[in-house]
Amino acid sequence: MTETTPLSTVSLTRGISASRQWRVLPMIEIAVLVIGLLLPLVLQDYLTVYATRVLILCLFALSFDLVWGYAGIMSFGQAVFFGSAGYGVALLARDLGITSILLVLPAGLLIGFAFALLLGGFLLLGRHPASVIFVALGTLTGSYACDRLARGWYYLGGQNGIPSIPPMTIGSYELTEGPVYYYMAIGFLIVVYLLCRFLMRSQFGLALAGLRENEQRIAFFGYKVQHLKAIIFSLSGAIAGLAGSLYAFHEGFVWPNMLGVVISTQVVLYVLFGGSGTLIGAVIGTVVIEAVSFWLSNSYQDIWPIILGVLLLLVILFRPAGLISLLLSERERVGSFGRPGKR
Amino acid sequence: MALLEAKGLIKIFGKLTALNGADLTIAANEFHGLIGPNGSGKSTLMKCIAGAETPTQGTVTFGGRDITQASPAERARAGMSLKFQITSVLPALTLYDNILLALQAQTSLLNLALSRTRGVLHDKVMAMLEQFRLVDRAHEPASALSHGQQQWLEIAMALAPEPKLLLLDEPTGGMSLEERRVTGELLQPIKARCSLVIVEHDLDFIRDICDRLTVLDQGQILQTGTVQHVQSCPKVQEVYLRRA
Numbered sequence: 001m002t003e004t005t006p007l008s009t010v011s012l013t014r015g016i017s018a019s020r021q022w023r024v025l026p027m028i029e030i031a032v033l034v035i036g037l038l039l040p041l042v043l044q045d046y047l048t049v050y051a052t053r054v055l056i057l058c059l060f061a062l063s064f065d066l067v068w069g070y071a072g073i074m075s076f077g078q079a080v081f082f083g084s085a086g087y088g089v090a091l092l093a094r095d096l097g098i099t100s101i102l103l104v105l106p107a108g109l110l111i112g113f114a115f116a117l118l119l120g121g122f123l124l125l126g127r128h129p130a131s132v133i134f135v136a137l138g139t140l141t142g143s144y145a146c147d148r149l150a151r152g153w154y155y156l157g158g159q160n161g162i163p164s165i166p167p168m169t170i171g172s173y174e175l176t177e178g179p180v181y182y183y184m185a186i187g188f189l190i191v192v193y194l195l196c197r198f199l200m201r202s203q204f205g206l207a208l209a210g211l212r213e214n215e216q217r218i219a220f221f222g223y224k225v226q227h228l229k230a231i232i233f234s235l236s237g238a239i240a241g242l243a244g245s246l247y248a249f250h251e252g253f254v255w256p257n258m259l260g261v262v263i264s265t266q267v268v269l270y271v272l273f274g275g276s277g278t279l280i281g282a283v284i285g286t287v288v289i290e291a292v293s294f295w296l297s298n299s300y301q302d303i304w305p306i307i308l309g310v311l312l313l314l315v316i317l318f319r320p321a322g323l324i325s326l327l328l329s330e331r332e333r334v335g336s337f338g339r340p341g342k343r
Numbered sequence: 344m345a346l347l348e349a350k351g352l353i354k355i356f357g358k359l360t361a362l363n364g365a366d367l368t369i370a371a372n373e374f375h376g377l378i379g380p381n382g383s384g385k386s387t388l389m390k391c392i393a394g395a396e397t398p399t400q401g402t403v404t405f406g407g408r409d410i411t412q413a414s415p416a417e418r419a420r421a422g423m424s425l426k427f428q429i430t431s432v433l434p435a436l437t438l439y440d441n442i443l444l445a446l447q448a449q450t451s452l453l454n455l456a457l458s459r460t461r462g463v464l465h466d467k468v469m470a471m472l473e474q475f476r477l478v479d480r481a482h483e484p485a486s487a488l489s490h491g492q493q494q495w496l497e498i499a500m501a502l503a504p505e506p507k508l509l510l511l512d513e514p515t516g517g518m519s520l521e522e523r524r525v526t527g528e529l530l531q532p533i534k535a536r537c538s539l540v541i542v543e544h545d546l547d548f549i550r551d552i553c554d555r556l557t558v559l560d561q562g563q564i565l566q567t568g569t570v571q572h573v574q575s576c577p578k579v580q581e582v583y584l585r586r587a
Contacts, residue, residue, distance in 0.1 A: 203447050204455040206436075210444045213433040220393065220427075221448035221504065222419030231452065331484065334435050337443070337458075 024328055025335075029280050036186050040179045049177045054290045055185040056246045061270040061282035062189075062196060063239035068268075069276030070200055071232045072212030073124070074132045077139030078240055078267050080119060080146050081112035083259030085241030086248035087150065090162040093249075099169045105245050112241015113234050120233035125226050129215050140261060147260035161255030168249040177250055185246055189283075192239055196279055206337035208232060273315055275322025278333055284323055344407060346371045346538050347392065347508055352401035354387050354562075361387040362398070363562035367540075369508065374530075374539045376549040376570075379559035380582070385542045386428060388559065389512050392540070393425040394418045406507065420449060424506035428513050428542075430493045434486035438477055438496055441485050442468045445500040467503065475499040475529060491522035495529065502533060509533070511541045515548055527551050550574075558582070 036055070040048045060082055067073040085108035092098040092107060123138040124130055130138075150156050157163070167174040175181055199205060210218040211228055219225050248254045257263060274285020292311065296304035319325055321333065347369040354362040362384045369375050377385045390396040392403055394415035403411045410418055415425075433441055446467055450460045472478040475495045480488070485496060494514055501509055514530075515523045523545060530539070530552055543549050549556065549570075556573040558565040566576045573579055 199456060202456055202458040203443070203450065203461055204452065204458075206440055206444055206447070207455055209436060209440070210433060213435060214431055216395075216415075217427070217431045217433065218444065218448070220395075220415045220419055220425050221445050221500075222416050223448050224416055227452070330435075334484070337440060337461075 025278070025280065025332055028284075028324075028327060032280060032283060033190070036189075040182050045178060048179055048182050050290075050294065052177060052182040052185050052250055053247070054287055055182065055189055056243050056250060057267075057270070057290065058283045058286045059185075059189050059192060059246070060240055060243035061267055061274075061286045062192060062279060063236040063243065064267045065271050065276055065279055065282035066196060066200075066239070067233055067236045069271060069278070069282070070205065070208045070212060071229065072132070072215075073229060073233060074136040075139045075233070075236065076136040076268065077119070077141070077143030077146075077261075077264050078236070079143050079259050079261070079264040080139070081115050081237040081240035082244035082247070082263065082267075083146065083150070083254070083256075084115045085109070085111040085244035086254040086258050087156060087162065089245045090165045090248050090254045091156075093165050094162055097166075099166050099249075101168050101170050101175065104168060104249070105242060108241045108245025108248075109238045110241070112244060113238035116237020116240075117230065117234045120230055120237070124229045124233060129219075129225070140264065143259060143261050143264045147256050150256040150259055157255075159256065161253055161258075163253040165248060165252050165254070167252075175249070177252075181250055185250070188242065188246065192242070193279060193283070196239075200279065201335060201337060203337055205335075209334070209337070269312060271322075273312055273322055275324030275328075275333070278324050278328065278335075281322050281324035288323065345369060345404075346373075346406060347540075348402075348404040349388070349392060350402050350404075352388065352391050352398045352403070354384075354391055354396060355399045360562055362391065362401075364401070365559065365562065365564050367392075367557060367564070367567075369538050369540060371507075372534055372536075372538055373555060374534060374541070374553045376553035376556045377540060377542045377559065378544075378546065378549060378556060379565070382561075383559040384562040385559055386512055387562075389425075389510055389540065389542055393423065393510050395425075419504070419506075422507035423510065424501040424504060424508070425510045426494075426497050426501040426512060426514060428516065430490070430497055432485040432488075432493050432496050432500065435484060437482050438472060438485055438488070439468055439481045441496060441500055442471050442503050445503040446471075448504060471499045471503050474532075476525075491518045491526075494518060494522075495526065498526075498529070502537075506537055508538045508540065511539065511543075513542055513544065515543060515545055523548055 039051055043051060064075060064078045067075045088111040089104045089108045092104055098104060119139065119142050123135050151159050167176050175184060207223060207228055211225060215225055270286040270289055271282045273289055275281030293308055296307055300307060315323060345368045349365065349367040352362050352365045365384065365388050377388065379385050387396060391398045394413060398411065402409055405421055405423060410421065443464060446464045447455060447460055454460055469478060472481050477492065477496060485493060488496060498514055515526050518526065527548060553570060555568060556570050557567045558573060558579050560582050565582060566573050566579045
């Protein structure tokens with residue numbers, strides 16, 4: 001007679017063996033966090049300013065990873081939300097004198113959210129599922145149109161953008177570039193990262209994985225796929241908006257490129273290079289590309305874009321899952337959903 | 344009252360009339376087979392019922408409610424579940440997550456975000472995997488399964504939300520004889536809790552599990568009735584069974 005294993009025992013032992021495998025990702029995350037927290041202690045001031053810019057771009061990259069890496073929506077115009085929020089807070093500071101962090105960052109977040117809802121509503125909420133190429137071209141067109149609009153609109157400063165934005169403030173304290181801004185940026189990055197991680201590892205993340213893998217299939221289960229898309233796209237827009245606001249105040253000016261196709265493409269490269277659908281891959285991709293660009297532009301002033309381009313091509317050709325796949329197994333990259341303790 | 348009633352369904356694709364006035368009635372707990380030669384309109388009829396295609400003309404009523412224009416998601420929420428002809432499990436996800444995905448479809452977004460139903464659904468997920476003999480592979484990706492096992496997984500996914508009507512489009516396609524036999528065994532117990540409409544080329548399989556049969560030919564219903572009645576119909580034998 002065959003002896004059968006009780007169901008609960010099977011699930012328990014499998015749960016334990018599964019959880020034992022999930023160790024590399026948290027280790028990478030902790031290592032990146034520790035390096036990030038210690039960096040200003042060892043960097044010269046001008047490098048801390050550069051590193052702050054990179055951290056804000058990491059936040060921006062997270063916004064793209066949410067829509068592409070988790071939900072399979074190719075937003076090739078992510079700069080629309082980044083730049084519109086940057087312009088929005090710059091106008092608040094220039095025209096209304098509003099620089100309080102308690103007002104400008106929520107405003108930037110809302111602007112990114114609203115623009116994403118608008119663009120997403122137009123591109124994603126039709127009766128029939130929008131193809132990847134339709135969404136990619138639609139968002140890219142949106143990005144190009146916003147760039148052109150900003151260049152031609154005198155109120156927005158035309159080609160020159162809006163210079164000399166007053167610093168962001170907490171009470172009477174001015175947040176200027178340097179270690180304080182760095183730690184504020186890393187604080188926002190950590191909070192947003194943890195929120196995204198929580199959400200993507202929840203049952204909602206599983207629904208998004210279903211959306212990414214086979215949208216039609218999950219519609220036949222009863223999922224309201226349009227709602228899922230609208231929510232994740234708007235959330236991603238809000239995060240890009242937050243990044244755009246931080247970027248505008250850090251740089252002290254905004255310009256049309258912040259809305260355009262160059263930065264829209266750049267964020268796609270960050271995520272593809274680092275590895276989409278892991279969050280930490282987006283952070284690593286951004287840091288590596290920016291660090292290598294910085295180093296190459298100093299060392300090989302004439303040919304550095306070519307070297308960087310070849311490097312990116314090599315990674316994308318030979319490691320389509322990005323740099324993170326050198327460290328993480330496919331299974332760990334996909335991950336599990338819901339509270340692991342219940343498995 | 345019939346659970347499902349499709350009346351006068353016509354579906355035209357360009358110059359091709361795939362369905363030409365098809366009627367179909369399914370009672371509660373009935374296992375109903377759809378057979379017919381290739382291109383007879385079986386899959387199109389199934390798609391019109393499930394919402395993958397909107398009929399050019401005709402009505403579909405489910406549980407007394409007209410669902411002709413309803414989206415697939417609305418039909419699923421009303422209690423209809425479909426297994427596609429082409430296997431469409433989610434290959435990167437584990438078997439466990441494939442079933443959980445099907446089970447949690449009607450959970451609110453807030454509860455999904457907070458993973459509130461994960462614990463409640465865990466036992467159901469494991470029970471479905473156990474029922475379909477896949478429990479030992481619960482945490483493997485679906486891509487690691489054989490074709491036959493992927494078909495079982497997909498039937499389990501379709502059954503997991505406890506539908507009132509299960510639509511199976513060629514569930515034994517590409518299976519070995521042994522896998523077909525097991526599939527029949529796996530489907531029998533669900534009769535107590537739901538109706539089944541099944542499109543299948545394997546007539547022995549259909550005979551074994553179905554109460555009634557509908558034969559389609561060139562988009563029209565040729566005959567409907569009990570398996571014995573349909574088998575003995577000369578028109579059916581001429582058009583379909585002899586060819587088979």
